Amino acid sequence: MSAVHDAVKIGIVSVSDRASTGVYVDKGLPALKEWLTRALLNPVTFEERLIPDEKDGISAALIALVDAGCSLVLTTGGTGPALRDVTPEATLAVAHKEMPGFGEQMRQISLKFVPTAILSRQCAVIRDKSLILNLPGQPKSIAETLEGLKSESGEQIVPGIFAAVPYCIDLVGGPYLETRDEVCKAFRPKSALRPPPA
Numbered sequence: 001m002s003a004v005h006d007a008v009k010i011g012i013v014s015v016s017d018r019a020s021t022g023v024y025v026d027k028g029l030p031a032l033k034e035w036l037t038r039a040l041l042n043p044v045t046f047e048e049r050l051i052p053d054e055k056d057g058i059s060a061a062l063i064a065l066v067d068a069g070c071s072l073v074l075t076t077g078g079t080g081p082a083l084r085d086v087t088p089e090a091t092l093a094v095a096h097k098e099m100p101g102f103g104e105q106m107r108q109i110s111l112k113f114v115p116t117a118i119l120s121r122q123c124a125v126i127r128d129k130s131l132i133l134n135l136p137g138q139p140k141s142i143a144e145t146l147e148g149l150k151s152e153s154g155e156q157i158v159p160g161i162f163a164a165v166p167y168c169i170d171l172v173g174g175p176y177l178e179t180r181d182e183v184c185k186a187f188r189p190k191s192a193l194r195p196p197p198a
């Protein structure tokens, strides 16, 4: 498997005052790893951070992960309206480009799960050759936004945002990400599809 799929380094960042100080056990990093391992065929190396809701510390972690070669960086937590929620500000502070479609689509998807979806200010940006994506803090929101909503028979009712992630990473010069269709069917234009190995 690993011979035919590009290796990828992914940064995962859980932003939580309480989990980072041990008030509760962090469920964000395990949920991110579980979903990404299930969804991707590529061999993945994870770079993990569990940090408090501090803007400068979050920005510094994002820069360090991009500089370490992470093609994709996912954050969870700190996207709401509370005073301490500053993950979107910290993300925008390191942006070279904003990718507003991801935040818009994630809020649309999340409305299928919770009426408070619009309280998340989650955003996505490009920095160098990396895509940085904010997800809400509720651990269950990770699979909800990445994978979307499926019926009991597995039929996709609302597509998750991860379907657009592999092509986005192609466009910024990153590795060729391939997904398990039953978890998340990635979309690329035909002209961008890599021919299967002979």
Ligand SMILES: Nc1ncnc2c1ncn2[C@@H]1O[C@H](COP(=O)(O)OP(=O)(O)OP(=O)(O)O)[C@@H](O)[C@H]1O
Binding pocket: 014, 015, 016, 017, 018, 019, 024, 025, 026, 027, 028, 029, 053, 077, 078, 079, 080, 082, 136, 137, 138, 139
């Ligand atoms: N990293 C996490 N691990 C486990 N549960 C979490 C985590 N982050 C959030 N949650 C759960 O989701 C709820 C809402 O998350 P939210 O990000 O709003 O937390 P918060 O009120 O900002 O506090 P904190 O930053 O201390 O996690 C929390 O009350 C908690 O039950």
Ligand SMILES: Nc1nc2c(c(=O)[nH]1)N[C@H]1C(S)=C(S)[C@@H](COP(=O)(O)O)O[C@H]1N2
Binding pocket: 076, 077, 078, 079, 080, 081, 085, 109, 110, 113, 114, 116, 117, 118, 119, 120, 121, 135, 136, 137, 138, 140, 141, 142, 144, 145
């Ligand atoms: N898919 C999904 N999106 C969600 C939620 C959720 O449970 N599932 N929670 C909402 C709530 S209650 C809040 S306050 C905001 C912000 O959450 P955060 O501050 O933990 O990032 O995300 C929203 N988006």
